[in-house]
Amino acid sequence: MCTMIATQIKIAGTGKAGNGWFELREANVSYDHPFEAPFDHALNIDFVNESLGPGARVAVELDVASARRLVETITAVLAKADQGGLLGE
């Protein structure tokens, strides 16, 4: 909450935390202080299911370069799958 740069999106999928897999409904993307990563600020993604309470959370905290590579990679992988007619959206 130091930067207040945070956005929530609705998602569908599953995530795995300490207690096993659970349904994911939201992803919270922020650029703010991380809890664990050794940076002042990080690109944080919390994959959550708010209906299950605060503990239903799969968290990642990335440095900026890693976050950018991740975005590019997701886009490239989806494009490749699309070219192969595999997306089925």
Next chain:
Amino acid sequence: MQYATNQYEGMIAETTLVPGHNGDLIGAYVARPLGPGPFPAIVVIHHMPGWDEWYREVTRKFAHHGFIAISPNLYHRAGHGIPEDVAAMVRAAGGVPDDQVVGDVAGMLAYVRALPHCSGKVAVFGTCSGARHAYIAAARTPGFAALINCWGGRVTMEQHELTATQPVAPVDYTAGLDCPVLGIFGAEDSSPTPAQVAVLEQALKQHGKTYEFHMYADAGHGFFYYDRPAYRQTQTMDGWKKIWAFLAQHVAA
């Protein structure tokens, strides 16, 4: 307070529920020296990572130094779990509303002042977003004897940063401050930057407020946090000395 080795010292520290904004009962961690007092008090406002172990430790640290220390869980309404999971949920929601924080902190002030062993003098302390909250609460709630702002980010805010829940930059409440201010900052911090600290200092000057600011070289954001890479031992120890001296002058006297 410094205890001699042959002097009795005791402390009680526990969680309880205290009425906050709108009378809502919220969690609070209260630590106080044993004995009849009267003891000064301090409201200890947690940072963005939540109502966590560091804040428990700092609350007890204030009690060790002779204060009734109370640390409210500003994220109480978000639900319960480990502190960082709760804090992550609040982060996603855009933080807690400023008005709610002011109500919660006012509730803590009323609670400690009503304790029979409280001297009636109450300071407020916060770090990071907690310092921002401390600033707003002190400026909007009459009765605080001192404010300690440790690297509060977004005390100065640009117009585009204002939101429905944080509609006013804390610096714009400066006229309402009726207590002295101690500021502890790192010269390498990006929130607040030294330039933002200078804007805040100018506002305090302009309104004729009593303040002392300390800007530490080779220190960034959160340099007191021994569990983070930003920790700076020398600056931290000096910062605590400044805090004890400030409290001795304005609250414990």
